[in-house]
Amino acid sequence: MLAVTGLAACQEQASGPExxxxxxxxxxxxxxxxxxxxxxxxxxxxxxESELSFRVAGRITERLVNVGDHVTAEQVLARLDPQQQRATxxxxxxxxxxxxxxxxxATSSYERQKALLARGFTTQREHDQAxxxxxxxxxxxxxxxxxxxxxxxxxxxxxxxxxxxxxITARNAETGQVIQAAQTVFSIAQDGPRDAVFNVNESxxxxxxxxxxxxLTLVSDPAVTATGAVREVSPTVDRLxxxxxVKVGLAQSPAAMTLGASxxxxxxxxxxxxxxxxxxxxxxxxxxxxxxxxxxxxxxxxLKPITIEGYGTGKxxxxxxxQPGEMVATGGAQFLRPNQVVAVAKGAAQ
Numbered sequence: 312m313l314a315v316t317g318l319a320a321c322q323e324q325a326s327g328p329e330x331x332x333x334x335x336x337x338x339x340x341x342x343x344x345x346x347x348x349x350x351x352x353x354x355x356x357x358x359x360e361s362e363l364s365f366r367v368a369g370r371i372t373e374r375l376v377n378v379g380d381h382v383t384a385e386q387v388l389a390r391l392d393p394q395q396q397r398a399t400x401x402x403x404x405x406x407x408x409x410x411x412x413x414x415x416x417a418t419s420s421y422e423r424q425k426a427l428l429a430r431g432f433t434t435q436r437e438h439d440q441a442x443x444x445x446x447x448x449x450x451x452x453x454x455x456x457x458x459x460x461x462x463x464x465x466x467x468x469x470x471x472x473x474x475x476x477x478x479i480t481a482r483n484a485e486t487g488q489v490i491q492a493a494q495t496v497f498s499i500a501q502d503g504p505r506d507a508v509f510n511v512n513e514s515x516x517x518x519x520x521x522x523x524x525x526x527l528t529l530v531s532d533p534a535v536t537a538t539g540a541v542r543e544v545s546p547t548v549d550r551l552x553x554x555x556x557v558k559v560g561l562a563q564s565p566a567a568m569t570l571g572a573s574x575x576x577x578x579x580x581x582x583x584x585x586x587x588x589x590x591x592x593x594x595x596x597x598x599x600x601x602x603x604x605x606x607x608x609x610x611x612x613x614l615k616p617i618t619i620e621g622y623g624t625g626k627x628x629x630x631x632x633x634q635p636g637e638m639v640a641t642g643g644a645q646f647l648r649p650n651q652v653v654a655v656a657k658g659a660a661q
Contacts, residue, residue, distance in 0.1 A: 332654040336642030337605050342635050345628045346582035353509035355572045357500035366468040370489045382473040391469040403459040410452040417448035477501040505564040510554035518580045525559050530573040586629040592639045603640035612647050
C-alpha cells in the first residue's frame with residue numbers, strides 16, 4: 312500500500328502545471344537627436360600678458376609697485392643702482408670731448424695743407440697724410456658720440472617703466488636683490504580685451520558646435536553674463552591633465568569679470584542621430600554596459616553589450632551595439648538569463 316501511495320503522488324506531481332514564462336516589459340529602441348550641452352569652468356585672463364625686466368644687470372634700489380596695482384605706461388616700477396652706468400657716461404663724454412679736439416686739430420692741419428698745395432709750397436704726400444688724419448679723427452668722433460649714446464641709454468635702462476597700462480600680476484624681485492639683464496621682475500596684464508581660458512578634453516573637438524558663440528556666466532554671480540567666441544586652441548595636449556587649452560575671446564568684458572574670476576562656459580554640439588533607450592533598460596555584462604534584447608518571434612532574451620555616448624533625463628544614448636527597432640527589456644530584467652523565453656507584459660510595447 313505504501314508503494315502504491317508513493318507512485319500515485321509522483322504521477323500527480325509530474326502532471327502538475329508548468330511554471331509560466333517570466334513577464335517583462337519591453338520597448339523598441341528608437342533614433343533621437345543627441346545634442347549635448349558642454350559646460351566647463353574656466354578663468355578670466357588678459358589677452359596680452361607681458362614680462363618686464365631690466366636691460367642691464369645691477370642691484371635693485373627701489374621697488375615702487377605691488378601685485379594688483381594698476382599702472383600707466385610711463386609709470387616707474389623699479390630702479391637699479393646707476394653708479395656704474397653714470398661712470399660710463401662720464402667716461403664716454405670725456406672721450407667725445409677728446410675726439411672733438413683731435414678733429415679740430417686735424418681739420419686745421421688739413422685746411423692748411425690744401426692751401427699750401429694750391430700755392431705749391433707743400434708736397435702731395437704731406438697733403439694726403441693730413442687728409443687721412445682728418446678723416447680718421449672725423450670717424451673717431453662719430454664712434455665716440457655713438458658710445459656716449461649707448462652709455463646714456465644704459466643709464467636710462469636702470470629705470471624700469473611699465474611701457475603699457477595694465478595691472479601688475481606677479482613680482483619676482485625685491486629691493487636689494489642683484490639681478491641679471493632680461494631677468495623677469497614683474498608681469499603685467501595689459502588693459503584691453505579679456506579671454507576666458509578653459510582646459511578642454513580633446514574628445515570634444517571631434518564634434519562641431521551648433522553656434523560658435525559661447526555663453527559665459529560668472530560663478531560668484533550668475534546674473535553677470537557675457538558671450539565670446541573661440542579665439543585660440545593650443546596645438547599641444549597638457550602632459551599632466553591630458554587637456555587642451557582653449558581661449559575664448561570676450562566680446563565685451565563686464566566690470567564684475569575681473570582678472571582671475573571663475574566663469575562657466577556653455578556651448579551646444581551639432582545634433583546627431585543616435586539610438587536611445589529608457590534608463591531602466593540599462594544592465595551590466597562582465598562589468599560593461601549592456602541591455603537585454605527580446606527576439607520578436609521566439610521571445611528569447613539575449614544580453615547585448617553596448618557603448619554609451621551620453622545620458623539624458625530618463626534615457627540613455629547608445630553609440631554602438633544596438634539597432635533602431637530592436638526590442639529591449641525595460642522591466643523585470645533583473646530576473647533574466649541568456650536564451651530565456653519570456654512573456655511580454657500586458658500594456659508593454661509590441
